[in-house]
Amino acid sequence: MKYWLIKSEPETYPFSKLKEENQTFWDGVRNYQARNNLRDMTIGDLCLFYHSNEGKEIVGLAKVVREAYQDPTTDDQAWLVVDVAFEKEFKNPVSLVEIKKVPELQNMVLVKNSRLSVQPVMEEEFGSILRLSESEK
DNA sequence: GCCAACGTTGGC
């Protein structure tokens, strides 16, 4: 089982919409590094759902339910999507500001390369984020 | 709204 972080601007596709629809295909990735990460996802992998620009916080979890296939929104063979399903909404969203205060999370791709829209997450990092999401502020 | 960081494009 692998862990990931996927980013979306709330204006484009907020987590609340995933909750409402229960499942969606993750389209719009137009970056090779991000594409490669999509390709490496397997069914059952968990993704931290991050709101960029507005919010700047991890708001919940999504689960990979279909592995990479041709992006239906383009004919360009280069691009892929995966299907993800709503998994869990965090009781307490974990903000970027909080993450930056945690020493063991300084190596997260989110901190190091904030522009990458689909990124791998270490198991320990994933665990730390979950713990933060459960602790009261 | 600004700008740093990163990725892509295209001239040479």
Place this chain on the structure above:
DNA sequence: GCCAACGTTGGC
């Protein structure tokens, strides 16, 4: 194949 110029993303 190098690198300058440009475009985009996203934190601040």
